[in-house]
């Protein structure tokens with residue numbers, strides 16, 4: 001045992017993450033109806049079967065005219081044309097005009113054959129039998145040309161894009177009712193501990209409200225998964241195993257918190273030793289970690305301290321959820337900024353400090369929170385970045401450039 005009480009070598013963060021990612025294939029793709037696909041990752045290139053718009057149409061409510069007819073129109077000397085009918089968006093019959101004639105036309109309606117400009121109604125007297133037009137219109141004026149949005153056969157969405165509202169709209173616009181995607185991973189979140197009670201109920205002595213399961217369910221959703229929160233489990237190893245097995249049918253992954261350290265009642269470790277691998281990872285917070293497959297389903301057993309659980313999620317679980325979605329298993333977005341205060345850090349551990357970013361005349365800076373305990377949720381809740389102090393550093397002076405991970409906003 002070494003001076004800090006750790007038996008054996010610590011696993012590096014990178015080694016632990018690589019071990020996890022090595023066991024996580026992307027989820028199989030699914031064909032989903034458009035609105036079910038919201039938030040999933042596109043797994044096919046999507047092409048337009050026809051041009052968009054599919055036909056030349058009017059950009060304005062007004063009159064479809066022959067531009068040459070109105071070339072000389074002015075407020076003082078308006079041009080009068082005969083109105084031979086109306087064309088509305090959705091009209092399927094063909095219409096046509098010739099010089100001297102026009103049709104009323106609505107926004108989105110197909111251009112009549114022979115017309116080469118649209119005069120908006122505001123430039124006219126609004127007549128329905130004949131119309132007086134007080135301004136000229138160039139050929140092509142207020143016509144939306146076929147194909148000027150998308151050409152027939154054009155790829156409009158590439159695989160790997162997350163389907164948000166504009167992409168769902170694009171799919172519908174090219175006529176797709178269903179789409180092939182990598183689904184959102186379904187992730188069951190369970191906390192363990194006899195001390196935990198539901199928020200909303202009162203606390204007896206020695207009890208605390210279960211915050212981890214809420215926080216991590218929300219983090220799963222933020223990372224593109226579907227989180228399913230379970231009520232906290234009591235500290236009984238047989239209950240833990242039974243509950244996990246019950247969840248396997250509906251879970252692409254399971255996250256537990258608590259019960260993985262050195263205590264006399266570290267039930268998760270007790271229930272799963274032999275199935276999962278429990279490691280001490282060279283990081284703070286988040287040293288005690290467990291990971292493995294239970295009947296093929298990845299199980300992450302994160303430490304119970306809330307900040308440790310959160311940091312562990314961002315460092316290990318988020319990349320795994322991305323891999324399941326077929327995305328590069330990137331960590332949170334990283335940038336280099338200036339540290340405002342001196343920082344001490346345990347040598348040999350990668351330290352993730354909670355910090356707040358600010359912009360000044362010298363660029364972006366980060367200030368570490370004063371409260372860096374792994375139970376201190378208030379500092380996490382007001383942080384917008386994790387400051388990453390590398391393993392080899394034990395002191396980083398104010399003014400140094402440091403890497404930060406942006407927390408999801």
Ligand SMILES: Nc1nc2c(c(=O)[nH]1)N[C@H]1C(S)=C(S)[C@@H](COP(=O)(O)OP(=O)(O)OC[C@H]3O[C@@H](n4cnc5c(N)ncnc54)[C@H](O)[C@@H]3O)O[C@H]1N2
Nearest residue numbers: 191193210211212213258259260261262287303304305308
């Ligand atoms: N002798 C040692 N003790 C501890 C060590 C160690 O190496 N040797 N490691 C410490 C570190 S680091 C961590 S992190 C924790 C991890 O402990 P567990 O994963 O076993 O978690 P618990 O003991 O169940 O809980 C720790 C702490 O977190 C609170 N907690 C747990 N679950 C929740 C929840 N869902 N919501 C809110 N708070 C929760 C719990 O009440 C404890 O205070 O072990 C250290 N000890």
Ligand code: MOO
Nearest residue numbers: 285286287308374
């Ligand atoms: O590593 Mo524990 O996760 O510091 O609190």
